[in-house]
Amino acid sequence: MTEVATSDQLLMVIDPVAVRADGESVRIAKDVLSAGATTKVCLPQGPEEFVRALERRGSRRPVVVGDDRALVRAVSLLHRQRELAGCGLSVVPVGGALSLARALGVPTGAVAAARAVLEGAERRLDLLVDESDGVVLGTLGIPSPAAWPTAPETAEPGRPWLRTCQSLVRTLVHARPPRALPTAPGPRPSRLRVEVDGVTLVDLDQPVRAVSVSAGDSGVADVEVRPVSVGAEAAPLMARGRTVTVSGGSFRYRADSIVSGPVRRRTWTVWEGAFGLTLPVA
Incomplete structure (x- = not known):
């Protein structure tokens, strides 16, 4: 770890979602930081202003106050600008989704x-980066299609009469006596090819229940594939490598709780020590 000087000038970028979620924690963080260092406070009103605040940080060390999405947004921006190597980040987690920050040690x-x-020190951490410059700080997951929630039925904007009709139809349907319905077939598992450093870990002929990829701080990713089994549960397939390619049928994936896709092929590469995060000194 690299020690962080308390004399640094700080840029406190407060995600507006954090203010709405827990304004008292935001106030406490502001008071503690302002008492310990020269701190400029920025309260952007949306994602665009959040980006501009980071772009205009100058020599100030950015401190993101917000949830996991705010942290990922900041890292993604600095990565696209190729400024992660020279700009350490600090974060004060505030909001509902804080599992990523907690997993990183904040x-x-x-x-x-x-x-x-x-008072903490900067630790260099690995990133998973895909070919479209998307980043993964923690864990990447590809569950089976059945794991994705079905979107609720909604009326089109500006057409309240459609919502009324939908409600009437549901009422009439529910008023009828129930009838037996044919049993629907079970959800289909994913059929994906997973390659680690060019070596096939699982191919399209082996259906899988889930794929998990995570980067740490060792320059390689940990890959786990859970095959579908009949009877006793199949043992997961494990591998480690610098590049992970998933291909096959269209699939969606969850990266740091953010859902992306569908895509038919995606490759993630480990960028060793790509970003610095201020963590408590053990």
Whole structure:
């Protein structure tokens, strides 16, 4: 780890979602940071202003106050600008989704997180980067198609009469006596080819239940494939490597809780020590 000087000038970029979710924690973090360092506070009103604030940070060290999505947004921006190598990030987790920050080692209490910004040290962490410059800080998951929720039925904007008709139809249908329905076939598993450093770990002839890929700080990714089995549960297939390619039928994937896709092929490469994150000193 690299020690962080408390005399650094800080740019506190507050995600508006954090203010709505827990304004008191935001206030506490601001008070602690302002008492320990020269701090400029920026409260962007949307994603565009959030991006502009980071772009205009100058020599100030950015401190993101927000949830996991705000952290991923900041890392993604700095990666696209190819500025991650020279710009360490700090984060004060505030909001509902904080599992990524917690997994990376950031305290989730406002006081402890703010003190870690002032007294902690920078640790270089690996990133998973795909061919479209998308980044994964924690874990990438590809569950079976059955794991994705079905979108609720909604009326089109500006057509309230359609919602009324939908409600009437549902009422009439529910008023009828129930009748037996044929049993629907079970959800189909995914059929994917997973290659690690060019070596096939699982091919299209072996249906899989889930694929998981995670980067750490060792320059390689950990890959786990869970095959579909009949009877006893099949043992997961494990591998480690610098590049992971998934291809086959169209699939969606969840990267740091953000859903992307569908795509037919995607390759992730480990960028070793790609970004610096301020963490408490052990």
